[in-house]
Amino acid sequence: MKIGIIGLGLMGGSFALAIKKSFKKRDEKLEIIGIDHNDQHSLEALSLKIVDKITDDINDLLDLDLIVLTIPVNAILNIMPSLKDASKNTTIIDFGSTKEKIVESIPKEIRENFVASHPMAGTENSGPSAADRKLYRGKVVVICNSEDNNPKHLKFTKNIFREIGMKIFYMNAKEHDRHAAFISHMPHAVSYALANSVMRQENPKAILALAGGGFRGMSRIAKSTPAMWIDIFKQNKQNLLDATKCLKSEITTFEKLIEDENWQETTDWILNANELHKIL
């Protein structure tokens, strides 16, 4: 099999390592060709054996078995037109964290080939050196608007995701973006806000010296780079703002309860939050 990966950071690198491992186990032939606009990343990906070959011409990928787009979501929008001449046999999968705008921008020539996906995996680290072949194992991947795909490309995509150990969910792109705002995009904004609210205090070092596991857990994703997240915030603006509004309203409810020393209702409010872990 021949796979082209566009974007050799954490997501693309981890995908390459996972799929390589899986092919090696079965002693099957696999070639991975990478593209990254950052030359340093390309060289690193080669030396880490994430890819077998580097190209800077997207046309080199257009008749491979699979093209995977692991670049920021606005870059996915920008690259779309140059994919429209892909072979009818080439499956294209994107890993973008937003789906509605991406689905809308798929050229009609490749609509049946293009399986819009969102693997719910990642870390706060970036670049090829952050790649981890176990990143996707046991995690959920959402496939959106699969009714627009040719069954052959959909089946191929499902096999690929199962190959790297993922659990597949199906969802409408619109619904996905609303859910993702609550489960991922807003929490990232809140983690940044938490980090900023400490950093703006008089002596952040003295405060941070006291950080335990709770704070570390909540501020971990505040390490995520703007490069990826600005694009996500752009593409999911309205859902994101709806979600931050909900969160702020919960905090306001809490503040009012504390102001009023209404401990019984504060207890109920906490107990309601505790319920989350019966589902999660």
Add this chain to the structure above:
Amino acid sequence: MKIGIIGLGLMGGSFALAIKKSFKKRDEKLEIIGIDHNDQHSLEALSLKIVDKITDDINDLLDLDLIVLTIPVNAILNIMPSLKDASKNTTIIDFGSTKEKIVESIPKEIRENFVASHPMAGTENSGPSAADRKLYRGKVVVICNSEDNNPKHLKFTKNIFREIGMKIFYMNAKEHDRHAAFISHMPHAVSYALANSVMRQENPKAILALAGGGFRGMSRIAKSTPAMWIDIFKQNKQNLLDATKCLKSEITTFEKLIEDENWQETTDWILNANELHKIL
């Protein structure tokens, strides 16, 4: 050495296991006597060998070498008067998450014995079965207002904390409570708010199916029970409200930037948050 532990949950149980391990290594004699108002916890603590003996009479502890208070912070306030007849040789340490009200409530008879401490360790789990002898290892403990302690009791306390692998910080109780509001109490409130904002959506199960590591990290402490946290919120009310106000104001800043599609300033806002991890 004879140690009395009041409160046999996660904190008390983990302390007992850590100190037992350390004494066993040196083949030194140690007896731990426990008190817990929950009979089930007492029995569990005995069967898990967290304690050697159970009593329900606090007077049984008043001439031991050490008394450790690992109960919710309001329970610490309530128990203070019954500790005032403790021996001059007994060191008393509390593990409460707030310090100002506790320090104020220490009876003058035991002020020199009572070392007000806050180990920055914990998990979202509770009860003796959650006890973990490695809980405190490598973590920070804050000792407050140590100038009010007899040097003998302070030295003994420091040795105990070093024995279980902790790093000691010193701080004024007032300063501690403000810092703890930002690094621990407000983040707990935010984690509850995050959980509630998802739980109140139309279909929380569909949203939670998409939870990745980021959301899990941010909602983990939303599992913490009200029993402990209501008391902390009570005792640190004003600092907590100051901290939630700061956080909300950061979120409002973010919302305004997103509304205005001011991507350059959003990038700067994220970069400022990224700075946290250069200190943490």
